Amino acid sequence: MRDVPIEQQTEYAVEDADVTLQLKEYFQEEMTTANTLSLYQKVELPLVSVLTDMECEGINLDVAYLQELSKILTTDILQLETAIFEAAGETFNLASPKQLGPILFDKLKLVDKPKKTKTGQYSTAEDVLSYLAKEHPIVSDILDWRSLQKLQNTYVDALPKEINPKTGRVHTIYNQAVAATGRLSSNNPNLQNIPIRTERGQQVRKAFIPRDENHVLMAADYSQIELRIIAALSKDEGMLSAFQNNEDIHSATAAKVFNVPLEAVTRAQRSNAKTVNFGIVYGVSAFGLSQQTDLNRTEAKELIETYYATYPKLRAYIQEQVDFARDHGYVATVLGRRRYLKDINSQNAVVRGAAERNAVNAPIQGSAADIIKLAMIAIQKRLRNEHWKAKMLLQVHDELVFDVPKDEVEELQVLVKSEMENAFELGVPLVVDIGLGNNWLEAH
């Protein structure tokens, strides 16, 4: 908390003493374990001042641009609303799933047996409506309306309200003691879920800009860090060699699974391989995979089988994690961060299944968190000791964002890439991609 007025410190960052208490509660009784004590002293405590610096620094937002964006959104939203009420034959509160459900499924009878939520309402969730879009033009208008409404309410109109009048910048708060896996979380505002996937969402990301015309934003993100971790932890030769040869892991997986040369992999094959690669980390079932791809359940089941035949040590590793959790009641990351799984021996198969997926996912997601935390500590130490003017602003799980004076850009890229790639010796190369831009979208 250096060089920051006291009134500013307490506004954005919880004081260090409070964080220490939160952390001790977070780790609870395991503080006596050697690994946990070391994790606490070597990672979590040094990270406190790094996060404080980032929170106090804040980030610059282009408010005039967001206000223009909001006007356009308002027009588009009204247009969609008119078309939807016309098609429905009545007006209602479109933001209410409780009112929308009966319109779609009782009045327009979009489908025979509508999916219900756990409370018995009709489900109008995105995956359900996407599937029904071909039944009636009102459906895609509703989905479009929802997405624009989300952008306007959650980001375009909300973010400018978060600007601190003293600094003129937006200051998130990072919570170090919330996520079960060791990840950070971000709130007030959450700057870890700024849109990027859709074209209209990308317009929002453009509102995050450098502090002035002498700076640029630099984004540095780990390439496929979770898959590299599962490759390293499982020691599967096929997956390790793909990373050692710096191959595109999804194409390499597709080539192996569909038994075609790397150059002959089609877009659809790569896409399905990508879905399985991510699914493995989350513990996906054949049913889940079939929902996410164009495959039926039999094909999805076959694909998963072929996947495990391709990367046999992955299956063994997953089994080891589940067995370890059953025996010890917890699983651990590369730095010994534990997640306790009280339901791992539950009689209830659904509850037990969820705990088993946690046993696989927590070490992967948590090890990625360990590694980026080490990188953040190392980077901030150098920025401070070597008197850089550049500032680390944001962390988004596998990405760090910096505000960089133009005359530091070239050298800082080298520093950040090197510190991130060498933060931890994993046994598989860590690769960091760096981008620069006059806004956060361009920096990707």
Added chain:
DNA sequence: TCTCTGCTCAC
């Protein structure tokens, strides 16, 4: 005003 539900944004 508070809490829960349904939904959707990110990695």
Added chain:
DNA sequence: CAAGTGAGCAGAGAC
């Protein structure tokens, strides 16, 4: 039965 980790919005109902 069925994909992990979060935060925040509006609606709806309890008080």
